[in-house]
Amino acid sequence: MAFVNLDSNYQLNGFYDEMLAAAGLPRPAYRRLYEQLNRLGAVELQRRAALAMEMFRNHGITFAVYPDAQGAEKVFPFDVIPRVIEAHTWGRLEDGLKQRLHALNLFLDDVYGRKLILKQRAIPPEIVLSSSLYLREVDGLPVPHGIHCHVAGIDLVRDGKGEFFVLEDNVRTPSGASYVLANRYVMKRILPDLFAGYPVRPVEGYVHELLRHLRWLAPAGVDDPTVVLLTPGINNSAYYEHLYLAKQMGVELVEGTDLVVDDDHVFMRTTRGLRPVHVIYRRIDDEWLDPIFGRQESLVGVAGLVNAYRAGNVAIANALGNGVADDKAVYSLVPKLIRYYLDEDPILPNVETYLCAVDSEREYVLEHLDSLVVKRVDGSGGYGMLIGPASTKEEREEFRRRIIALPRAFIGQPVVALSVQPVLDGNGLRRGHQDLRPFVLTGPDSYVTPGGLTRVALTPGSLVVNSSQGGGSRDTWVVADDDFEAGHA
Numbered sequence: 264m265a266f267v268n269l270d271s272n273y274q275l276n277g278f279y280d281e282m283l284a285a286a287g288l289p290r291p292a293y294r295r296l297y298e299q300l301n302r303l304g305a306v307e308l309q310r311r312a313a314l315a316m317e318m319f320r321n322h323g324i325t326f327a328v329y330p331d332a333q334g335a336e337k338v339f340p341f342d343v344i345p346r347v348i349e350a351h352t353w354g355r356l357e358d359g360l361k362q363r364l365h366a367l368n369l370f371l372d373d374v375y376g377r378k379l380i381l382k383q384r385a386i387p388p389e390i391v392l393s394s395s396l397y398l399r400e401v402d403g404l405p406v407p408h409g410i411h412c413h414v415a416g417i418d419l420v421r422d423g424k425g426e427f428f429v430l431e432d433n434v435r436t437p438s439g440a441s442y443v444l445a446n447r448y449v450m451k452r453i454l455p456d457l458f459a460g461y462p463v464r465p466v467e468g469y470v471h472e473l474l475r476h477l478r479w480l481a482p483a484g485v486d487d488p489t490v491v492l493l494t495p496g497i498n499n500s501a502y503y504e505h506l507y508l509a510k511q512m513g514v515e516l517v518e519g520t521d522l523v524v525d526d527d528h529v530f531m532r533t534t535r536g537l538r539p540v541h542v543i544y545r546r547i548d549d550e551w552l553d554p555i556f557g558r559q560e561s562l563v564g565v566a567g568l569v570n571a572y573r574a575g576n577v578a579i580a581n582a583l584g585n586g587v588a589d590d591k592a593v594y595s596l597v598p599k600l601i602r603y604y605l606d607e608d609p610i611l612p613n614v615e616t617y618l619c620a621v622d623s624e625r626e627y628v629l630e631h632l633d634s635l636v637v638k639r640v641d642g643s644g645g646y647g648m649l650i651g652p653a654s655t656k657e658e659r660e661e662f663r664r665r666i667i668a669l670p671r672a673f674i675g676q677p678v679v680a681l682s683v684q685p686v687l688d689g690n691g692l693r694r695g696h697q698d699l700r701p702f703v704l705t706g707p708d709s710y711v712t713p714g715g716l717t718r719v720a721l722t723p724g725s726l727v728v729n730s731s732q733g734g735g736s737r738d739t740w741v742v743a744d745d746d747f748e749a750g751h752a
Contacts, residue, residue, distance in 0.1 A: 273692055279425045279682045280694070281346065292347045292742060299457050300344065305690045311453045312343045312687060318452065324445045325503050339442060340735030342686045343454060346697065346717045350745045353713070356419065356427060359611030360701055361709045362601060364415055367434060367588050368705060369604040371411035375402055375584055385603045386596045390620065393671055394593060395641055396586030398549060400556065404573060406582045407480050408706070413580040414473070414544075415703045416440075416716075420614070421682035428614045428679070430698065432594055433643075434585045436546050439716040440469060440702050441504035444511075446716075446738040462743035464713035469702065470511040473544075476706035477512075480578035481541045488541035490514045491531060493522070495547050495563040505546050519547075524567030527574040542578045543568075549583050591640040591674045592618050617675040619666050628675035629666060632659040635675040637666070650726065652678060681726055684737075686719060696720040698728050699739065714739030 273286040282293045289297035300308065319325075319338045348356075373380050374391055375398075381388040391397060416437030418430040447466050451458065474490065481488030494505040496518050509516035515531065522540065523530050530537035547564060550557040556569040571577045587593055595616035598609045617624040617635075628635060637649040649662045666673050686695035701715030717739045718728035728734040 273685065274694070275683075276694070277423065278680055278694065278696075279421060279423050281421070281425075281682050281684045281697075282344070283685065292349050295461065296345070296347060296457060299459075303454075303456075308343060308687055309690070312341075314453045315341050315343060315449050318449050319445070322445070323503060324442070339445075340721055341446065341449070342695065342719055342721070342735060342737040343450075344685055344687060345450065345457070345738040345740050346684060346699075346714075347740045347742060348714060350742050352427075353741045355610065356701065357711045359427075359429075359609070360417055360703050360711050362605065362607065362610050363417065363429065363432070363597065364412060364434075364703050364705050364709065366597065366601040366604045367415075367432065368410055368412055370600045371434075371582070371585060371588055372406070372409050373604075374587065375404065375411075380600070380603055386599050390592050390596065390618070391587060393620075394587050394590045396590045398584035398586065401582075401584040404583070405575075407482075407575075407578050410705055411582040411585055412588070413476055413480070413582075413705055415705070416700045417703060419611070419699045419701070420679050421699075423680040423682075425682065427611060427699075429597070429611050430614055430679070431591065432589055432597070433700075434588050435581060436548065437700075437702070438501040438504055438546075439700055439718075440473075440712070441507040442736055443702070443712060443714065443716050443739070444469065445507070446736060450738045461740070464741040464743050466712055466714060469712050470508065472704055472710045473508070474512040474514070476704045476710070477542050477544055477580060479707045480580060482575055482578065485541050489531070489539060490542040490544065491517045491522075491540055493517055493519070493543050493545040493547055493565075495551070499546070501546065508544075514544075519561075519563045519565045522565045522568070524565060524571050527567070527571045527576055529565070529568065529571050529577045540577060542580070544580050549586065552579075552583070586641075589641075591616070591638055591642070592620060592671070595674065614676050614679055619670040619673040619675065624675075625666065625670050628673070629663060631675070632662060634678070636678055637662050637673055637675050639672055640674055641672070648727075650678065678726070681720075681728075684719075686721065686737075693723060696726050696728065697737075713741040 412434040416433040492509040619625040681696035683694040685692035704710040
């Protein structure tokens, strides 16, 4: 069966399809790709999809789902049809992401410093100070170069008109960069013919840029810093990524027991004795990082690490306390942060958000539970959400009780008609909703991965793309120049 038959019954149903304007009618940026896939045919595509999954399995490209009864690791689901983003579209996204991270870093430096934005009431101080993710213990703690977020993963969605919006910010310990690199590695080996003549921007430079940004953070006077990646251990859901990034950067992957603090300096235990450590890329949450500073029962942290950080003898990326910028109530204020700190209009808009902490907005949410998405302000991974149109009366009543009891803990948003793209399903195509998580590095300069991680809702009809909720991913291609697209329109 030829690929052209796969989409003969393909239905858009009002969603913005990034690949197809209609069944059999690819958009200009996808035309060459569509023709190449057509030549391969369904049987060959299925064979290569199976090869992809085998490669993921053999290379240990997995993730763990905590609620899983066995706690088993699973191969990250992968769709072989890549996503293509035009050069001019990507240019706007890149500018918007850099602008957003610039403002967020200024905000974090301000709210843990002079607090001018709160004193001037440019945003409601109570929204920030009441956040469970606002870490008062690091108030006034200086950070290297005034930068709090060195690595960010910003989730973008595309609506029914094809416009991009920011869905949420991830500026604590964002994950997923390794899958961007793994997806490209696998695609080049199972479908190298698709790349022929396609000017796809490379993603492999991310690891080099990450290491460069981390080394830049080293304390003054350290010319050849020792950088380590601190992991909670093999049972963490993102352990594959920790191992992969450490190996690719050529740095040591360490656990808390591998490090020791002496006289406010951090050392790594080695077979040749203690070795000074200058920069820590940590993938452990704030409260578990140091049992003296946070959770006393932490077995994955390093006792005394925060004091060494406070003394300026070690740099930690990302900084402590960034969670306040991930708070979904604070997220709603980011356009105001951009205007306040940069005196610019936001390039990338937010999704409309209703704060249940505000009386009028809470009433609106309670009256429209059947049509809104309700989220916890500190939630992640797609857990604990109410998707109104797909909910039962009992579920809505339960959320009503929760919102009334703890209004600050919830926000409401309209259901975004996430853009779709065909996914390969047997000998046919079906719609799969998708989002995009580009990774932004901030340091001596700003760097944005060309594309990022496209997550796909592989469960039919689902709007939830998280891997923990049955989602998968696909390779993301950023076209290098618009001239190529014009020549193939």
